[in-house]
Amino acid sequence: MKKVTAFVGTASKKHTLYAVRQFLNGIESQGDVESEVVVLSDYKLEACRGCKVCFAKGEEFCPLKDDRDVLIEKMMMSDGVVFATPNYSFQVSGIMKVFLDRLGCMFHRPRFFGKVFTGIVVQGFYGGPKILKYLDFVAQGLGFRVTKGSCVTALDPMTEKAKRKAEAVLKAHSARFLDRLSQPPYPSPPLVMLMVFRMGRSSILRELDETARDYTYWRDKGWFESDYFYPVRLNVFQKAVGGLLDYFLARRAKPQPQP
Ligand SMILES: Cc1cc2nc3c(=O)[nH]c(=O)nc-3n(C[C@H](O)[C@H](O)[C@H](O)COP(=O)(O)O)c2cc1C
Numbered sequence: 001m002k003k004v005t006a007f008v009g010t011a012s013k014k015h016t017l018y019a020v021r022q023f024l025n026g027i028e029s030q031g032d033v034e035s036e037v038v039v040l041s042d043y044k045l046e047a048c049r050g051c052k053v054c055f056a057k058g059e060e061f062c063p064l065k066d067d068r069d070v071l072i073e074k075m076m077m078s079d080g081v082v083f084a085t086p087n088y089s090f091q092v093s094g095i096m097k098v099f100l101d102r103l104g105c106m107f108h109r110p111r112f113f114g115k116v117f118t119g120i121v122v123q124g125f126y127g128g129p130k131i132l133k134y135l136d137f138v139a140q141g142l143g144f145r146v147t148k149g150s151c152v153t154a155l156d157p158m159t160e161k162a163k164r165k166a167e168a169v170l171k172a173h174s175a176r177f178l179d180r181l182s183q184p185p186y187p188s189p190p191l192v193m194l195m196v197f198r199m200g201r202s203s204i205l206r207e208l209d210e211t212a213r214d215y216t217y218w219r220d221k222g223w224f225e226s227d228y229f230y231p232v233r234l235n236v237f238q239k240a241v242g243g244l245l246d247y248f249l250a251r252r253a254k255p256q257p258q259p
Pocket of ligand 1: 011086087122128154
């Protein structure tokens with residue numbers, strides 16, 4: 001059985017939550033899936049103060065004491081993860097952004113490989129697809145395999161036609177997500193992610209040392225020697241691109257300490 005957890009960024013517990021429930025009902029009725037809904041406003045989440053201690057020393061040194069680790073643990077225990085948000089002022093909701101900021105250092109130290117991600121955006125009239133793209137970008141940076149999400153329009157009062165349209169969109173989305181969940185969890189990487197890996201590694205080796213948490217994280221994961229974030233057989237083209245990148249990136253000058 002697969003576990004899917006949906007993180008919902010709406011305090012109103014109305015349209016976005018309803019869309020998430022429809023999506024999860026779809027996957028539970030079609031597949032061997034157990035789901036959990038996590039409404040972010042039911043948890044304690046504090047706004048990041050920007051001290052960057054998590055980047056430099058590690059997330060356990062964060063001065064904020066909230067439910068961040070509970071939420072991360074829920075993601076780690078899941079095979080599939082959904083971020084769902086209403087469109088507020090043409091962006092994710094405030095609480096969703098606070099949540100994403102709390103994961104900020106994980107763009108440097110990604111950890112959600114092998115897990116499938118998808119986004120759900122509920123909008124009143126305009127701007128949802130851009131937000132969906134943003135969520136996909138964030139999730140890819142965290143290490144997830146991203147499956148195309150859905151944007152649903154839900155303005156009160158919802159007409160029968162709008163309800164049927166949303167239902168159809170979410171049903172197709174459930175099927176797409178289930179299909180992805182059944183695929184191998186560690187596929188050959190897309191070229192862009194291979195480049196992200198090689199460029200990230202090169203920057204860390206060039207600019208950091210053992211006193212930096214990013215350095216020890218990448219070192220301890222074996223990423224200074226590996227082909228990619230996880231064991232995978234690269235094809236000839238990927239090997240060539242990776243090798244060329246490593247070669248040219250290694251030739252860049254080391255930054256000199258400021259006088
Ligand atoms: C503060 C606020 C800002 C909003 N901004 C937008 C917007 O920029 N674009 C849009 O299409 N809808 C906007 N809406 C409408 C919501 O996206 C829409 O009503 C959605 O269904 C709300 O989901 P919810 O019931 O889960 O909160 C906004 C709603 C609120 C409360």
